[in-house]
Amino acid sequence: MAGVELTEVVKRYGDVQVIHGIDLKIAEGEFCVFVGPSGCGKSTLLRMIAGLEETTEGTVRIGARDVTREDPSQRGVAMVFQTYALYPHMTVAENMGFGLKMNGHPRSEINSKVAEASRILKLDDYLKRKPAALSGGQRQRVAIGRAIVRGPDVFLFDEPLSNLDAELRVEMRVEIARLHKEIGATMIYVTHDQVEAMTMADKIVVLRAGRIEQVGAPLELYRDPDNRFVAGFIGSPSMNFLSGTVKGGAVEVPGLKTTLSPAVTLPSEGTDVIVGLRPEHLSVGTGDVLTVDLTEALGGVSYAYLTADTGEKIIVEERGDIRSDEGDRIALTIDPARIMVFDANTEMRIR
Known part of the structure; x- marks a missing residue:
């Protein structure tokens, strides 16, 4: 050797x-x-x-x-x-x-x-x-x-x-x-x-x-x-990426119609960033934010393919007996500790 x-x-x-x-x-x-x-x-x-x-x-x-x-x-x-x-x-x-x-x-x-x-x-x-x-x-x-x-x-x-x-x-x-x-x-x-x-x-x-x-x-x-x-x-399905802007010490994400507070040191006010969310770190909740285009049922796990009103695509992993259906309007629950943020210009990770 x-x-x-x-x-x-x-x-x-x-x-x-x-x-x-x-x-x-x-x-x-x-x-x-x-x-x-x-x-x-x-x-x-x-x-x-x-x-x-x-x-x-x-x-x-x-x-x-x-x-x-x-x-x-x-x-x-x-x-x-x-x-x-x-x-x-x-x-x-x-x-x-x-x-x-x-x-x-x-x-x-x-x-x-x-x-x-x-x-x-x-x-x-x-x-x-x-x-x-x-x-x-x-x-x-x-x-x-x-x-x-x-x-x-x-x-x-x-x-x-x-x-x-x-x-x-x-x-x-x-x-x-x-x-x-x-x-x-x-x-x-x-x-x-x-x-x-x-x-x-x-x-x-x-x-x-x-x-x-x-x-x-x-x-x-x-x-x-x-x-x-x-x-x-790295990761399958791939990580979801959404455009955002730093405002008031948080990140405004138009695609999710919400403001997120990731556990990172954010850049200055008005900076454009990219928010990264893994499908397995998202949970489906009630709301009128995203449209379910398709759900792939694979047995113990399903993947819901969503479209935001901004046109951005999102994949969510679902487990359990209750799954999203095509045409549903839903919102997402997101753990702040699971949010990744990247510089919109260099695409380098912001920690």
Whole structure:
């Protein structure tokens, strides 16, 4: 095992810069997730660590070694891709051991390592099958097994669950989290799905446009985001944002037809701000303020989609047997301690 350290890392394609001076430390044995919207640079950054993309400027270290200019095969990493990339004519056991075979390892060592990977991933019953006889989840486990047998210092996952259906994604999230706990390896995982990030990570790195917006533990980012982007990206459904203005030591929110008193130090009178409210922190009350457009009933929880008279959209989480109906006019009850406030211009959090 080894940690990973990036120092002022830059990536350019000609005159276009896509990674902007990233500094990041990932501790040995840590499960770190890169998350962000499409095009934010998360896969590029992962490929730079792997050596599949050249680092234009800066330093990449794995453990004590500077690997910035080393070939991928010399870096001590193993990568699991979105596509399984299995050899269709080989059995599961042959696929997992192929890399070691090509590097001239003894058959006894290959068999031992394949057997251990098979035990960890519960593939013992499938070792003689070929990929065509496996489900998508089983194929992805074989791809992960192929990485395990190499005994890398760092595992790199590039959106490995994107091709799976919803049920299999949940199953594989559990499998990968269990794998991390069992082997204790350093893992870096790329996804655009913040639910994957929240449920699997020790540390989340939120990226936007090739820059790090915030780094922290999942609940830290959820409870204490630095800016509107992180607040809106972490959490499902997304945080609600409403325009407001500081007046009389409180925030006037036209969309809610009320004045809120958040537990923060507000800027000067007349300053425009953005009020952030998570769906699970809102309660439906009686009133004629918001219109219910739609209610999604999901069993133990429902989500009411509301429209304010200002045109702003709000989502509210509802629990219990009484749910809002389409066309209802309602008001919201809001706990002041749960209100977040952001500067309207910089979108940075006001604390």
